[in-house]
Amino acid sequence: MSESPNRPGPTAKQWAVLLALMIVSSAILIAIFLVIDWFPVAGSNVSDEIDTFWDVLLIVSIPIFVIVTGVLLFSVWRWRQRPGEEELDGPPIHGNAKLEVIWTAIPTVIIAALCAYAAVLLLDIEAAPAKGTRVVNVTGVQFAWSFETNEGDRKIKANRLVVPVDEPVQFKVRSRDVIHDFWVPAWRLKVDAVPGITTSYSLTPTKTGTFDIVCAELCGLGHAYMRQTVTVLPKAKYAAWVAGQGKPAAPAGGGESAGLSAKELFVAGNPSVGATACGTCHVLNAAGTKGATGPNLNEMIPKSDSKAAIREMIVNPNAEITKGYAQGIMPANYGQVLSAKEIDELVNYIYDDVQGKG
Numbered sequence: 266m267s268e269s270p271n272r273p274g275p276t277a278k279q280w281a282v283l284l285a286l287m288i289v290s291s292a293i294l295i296a297i298f299l300v301i302d303w304f305p306v307a308g309s310n311v312s313d314e315i316d317t318f319w320d321v322l323l324i325v326s327i328p329i330f331v332i333v334t335g336v337l338l339f340s341v342w343r344w345r346q347r348p349g350e351e352e353l354d355g356p357p358i359h360g361n362a363k364l365e366v367i368w369t370a371i372p373t374v375i376i377a378a379l380c381a382y383a384a385v386l387l388l389d390i391e392a393a394p395a396k397g398t399r400v401v402n403v404t405g406v407q408f409a410w411s412f413e414t415n416e417g418d419r420k421i422k423a424n425r426l427v428v429p430v431d432e433p434v435q436f437k438v439r440s441r442d443v444i445h446d447f448w449v450p451a452w453r454l455k456v457d458a459v460p461g462i463t464t465s466y467s468l469t470p471t472k473t474g475t476f477d478i479v480c481a482e483l484c485g486l487g488h489a490y491m492r493q494t495v496t497v498l499p500k501a502k503y504a505a506w507v508a509g510q511g512k513p514a515a516p517a518g519g520g521e522s523a524g525l526s527a528k529e530l531f532v533a534g535n536p537s538v539g540a541t542a543c544g545t546c547h548v549l550n551a552a553g554t555k556g557a558t559g560p561n562l563n564e565m566i567p568k569s570d571s572k573a574a575i576r577e578m579i580v581n582p583n584a585e586i587t588k589g590y591a592q593g594i595m596p597a598n599y600g601q602v603l604s605a606k607e608i609d610e611l612v613n614y615i616y617d618d619v620q621g622k623g
């Protein structure tokens with residue numbers, strides 16, 4: 266078989282055009298990508314550093330993409346098969362040592378530099394928190410987060426995360442069941458909640474407002490619903506919130522019965538035993554809750570249902586699934602973590618409201 270002609274590479278003029286095109290398109294692409302608003306508001310002291318890192322990655326990667334694509338397209342055009350060459354074999358080429366050294370060395374330098382930058386950034390973000398930093402214990406359970414913090418002699422437990430602005434916080438993250446991941450996109454950091462160990466990160470919220478908390482690790486059927494919010498308050502408002510929370514920590518040995526009323530349980534649950542608030546997922550008029558993950562209890566429970574039937578739905582949620590909803594979303598642990606009395610009271614509370622006697 267005969268060979269096709271060995272066509273030389275680009276002429277000086279082609280090089281010039283190619284280079285100009287690459288520079289212009291890199292500049293345009295970088296401009297477009299930097300203008301795009303990739304992230305939610307920057308709400309913590311580390312958000313800006315992380316966003317800058319992202320910008321640097323874009324600025325470095327776009328020219329590489331353009332060079333690779335440019336060389337590829339030029340080669341397809343320059344060394345395409347011409348009419349009459351269908352039967353010819355390509356010219357024998359034995360590689361190009363100089364080229365290979367260059368295309369190995371340059372990426373090595375780029376990757377090493379980016380890794381060094383990332384490592385410095387990571388060390389900075391993961392620096393140990395100063396002594397006395399406020400600690401918030403975060404516990405993940407299918408499919409909700411609960412939070413606990415000490416303010417002086419008060420132990421504050423809540424299904425809501427509230428923190429003051431401009432004060433460092435360390436989050437100690439745990440899980441009661443499977444792996445979850447505690448992520449507040451506005452703060453940029455996330456960490457897995459792994460059963461059996463405590464993971465953590467620290468940051469300083471820098472913006473007041475309400476931001477999403479998202480579970481970032483597929484953790485079961487209700488994973489998509491494992492969303493809550495964090496409220497960052499000005500210091501004075503935070504102090505007022507703390508003052509309005511519960512009573513001083515119960516003396517040790519207080520046991521499981523926190524003596525919560527049915528309404529308290531429905532609205533706020535009992536994070537210390539792992540009981541997720543019913544109201545996160547259910548509408549109940551008496552409780553004034555608006556959760557939409559599970560059925561509206563006022564509308565879905567027939568008036569003919571007995572207390573025993575309602576009790577069964579709470580203790581054994583997967584025995585019978587309400588039409589239109591998936592199994593495995595409603596926590597199945599209430600029978601274990603609530604006392605019989607607490608469940609009785611919850612049943613009466615729901616029953617009365619459904620009957621219109623609430």
Ligand code: HEC
Pocket residue numbers: 407408487531541542543544545546547558559560562565566567575578579582583585586587590591592593594595596599611615
């Ligand atoms: C994470 C969300 C979630 C939480 C928290 C939750 N539920 Fe549910 N619940 C559901 C879903 C989803 C269903 C429908 C599927 C099923 O039947 O298991 C449901 C079904 C029910 C039903 C049956 C309703 C009907 O259609 O007849 C009752 C009653 C109920 N829940 C009560 C409660 C009570 C009381 C609590 C708190 C102690 C609670 N739920 C907590 C999600 C939740």
Ligand SMILES: [Cu+2]
Pocket residue numbers: 405407408444445446480481482483484488491
């Ligand atoms: Cu989760």
